[in-house]
Amino acid sequence: MGSVNVYGPTLSTAVSRVLACLIEKEVQFQLINVDMSKEHHKKPDFLKIQPFGQVPAFQDENIFLFESRAICRYVTEKYAEQGNKALYGTNLLERASIDQWLEAEGQSFNPPSSTLVFQLAFAPRMKLKQDPAVIAQSEEKLGKVLDVYERRLGESKFLAGDEFTLADLSHLPNTQYLVHNTDRSEMFASRKNVSRWWEEISGRASWKKVVEMQKNPTPA
Structure with a gap:
């Protein structure tokens, strides 16, 4: 299984939404902090994966996503057979x-x-x-x-x-x-x-x- 990365501070409400979903689905992930006070979210490398300069950004192998609710839907679909299987419904x-x-x-x-x-x-x-x-x-x-x-x-x-x-x-x-x-x-x-x-x-x-x-x- 490839590496799942979540970019953003845990105190962000959007980041914490994604983290809760990943934990419910028992998906291993690496959390990479983005120091908003130092405007790391405005740097060119970060804008390549999050064009609006916000958090979270999400990486699953060669797939990059942003917007926490879309990320959660993706996670529940891709990892449907593990963790909480009812998280996004069964029918x-x-x-x-x-x-x-x-x-x-x-x-x-x-x-x-x-x-x-x-x-x-x-x-x-x-x-x-x-x-x-x-x-x-x-x-x-x-x-x-x-x-x-x-x-x-x-x-x-x-x-x-x-x-x-x-x-x-x-x-x-x-x-x-x-x-x-x-x-x-x-x-x-x-x-x-x-x-x-x-x-x-x-x-x-x-x-x-x-x-x-x-x-x-x-x-x-």
Whole structure:
């Protein structure tokens, strides 16, 4: 089996999404840190594999990919017969359900949650001014999305059905920051079904390993 490389810092939400997927699928990989503070992601060699100068970048032998959700889909397809075989469904209907909730994550959940993560968790560390209006607007949008999730998770154990899938995994990075690194954890705790779901998915061994990697990041 060839070498799988993931380029990017573990603290990146997109990088940690890919790492969780690889661990779920029991794919051996090498994590290559990209020091964003030194603008390593803007250097010509890196731009050859990630043209937008962002993270993650992903290499599987002679294949290069970017965009974390696309990488996760690729990993689950190529390594379908190992690790968690239900991660991207086992039939057409299951996969369609996973895809629709992945789209919901990318289009509805991610924009406001990413904004809140930046404003509440990262801006203070970077000594940047927070924008109260943006925070309030994003909190309102995220609350509406979580209300939809609350209803859905009252009908099924996980978003796409009764198995943990990419649809759930994709929510782990941003929610981790909001629950543990901001004062907005009540947005999840106050919704019974969402709270139960979060406890379940964040307790998976794969995600616990990613969190440990974030605490002990790879040196640049």
